[in-house]
Amino acid sequence: MYKCKHFKIYELVDPVTYKRFGDEAWMFLNPLILMAADGIREYFGVPVTINNWHWGGEFQWSGLRTVFCTIGGKWSQHRFANAIDCDIKDIPAEEARQRILANQNHPLLQHITCIEASTNWLHIDSRNIKDRIRIVYP
Numbered sequence: 001m002y003k004c005k006h007f008k009i010y011e012l013v014d015p016v017t018y019k020r021f022g023d024e025a026w027m028f029l030n031p032l033i034l035m036a037a038d039g040i041r042e043y044f045g046v047p048v049t050i051n052n053w054h055w056g057g058e059f060q061w062s063g064l065r066t067v068f069c070t071i072g073g074k075w076s077q078h079r080f081a082n083a084i085d086c087d088i089k090d091i092p093a094e095e096a097r098q099r100i101l102a103n104q105n106h107p108l109l110q111h112i113t114c115i116e117a118s119t120n121w122l123h124i125d126s127r128n129i130k131d132r133i134r135i136v137y138p
């Protein structure tokens with residue numbers, strides 16, 4: 001199994017899931033997106049925010065989206081535990097995307113297979129496809 005080095009489980013799941021499963025909730029997440037999240041944190045070298053509900057913030061569905069989640073697409077990669085939305089401290093999403101795409105063969109970025117264009121947050125996912133890195137328009 002893989003647990004993130006740089007994120008706690010409550011940064012990947014919502015409060016209901018965390019309350020019910022605690023640290024066992026790692027079992028729901030695709031290890032590739034967890035490695036991708038750590039990779040992003042190490043590649044950029046600054047704090048990265050995914051879910052922040054644990055500290056009173058507004059985000060609880062930026063990692064896993066369970067059946068109780070009513071936002072986003074029905075077939076979103078978040079629903080398959082393959083995706084995260086994040087904010088990289090002091091780096092605008094568009095700049096982060098350009099840097100990832102320009103360095104997509106970097107070992108720390110190897111598990112990202114898809115990225116969403118033109119959002120003011122950074123969506124990355126580890127969907128099981130051959131492309132690297134696919135760009136999708138939400």
Ligand SMILES: [Zn+2]
Pocket residue numbers: 078083084085123124
């Ligand atoms: Zn997303």
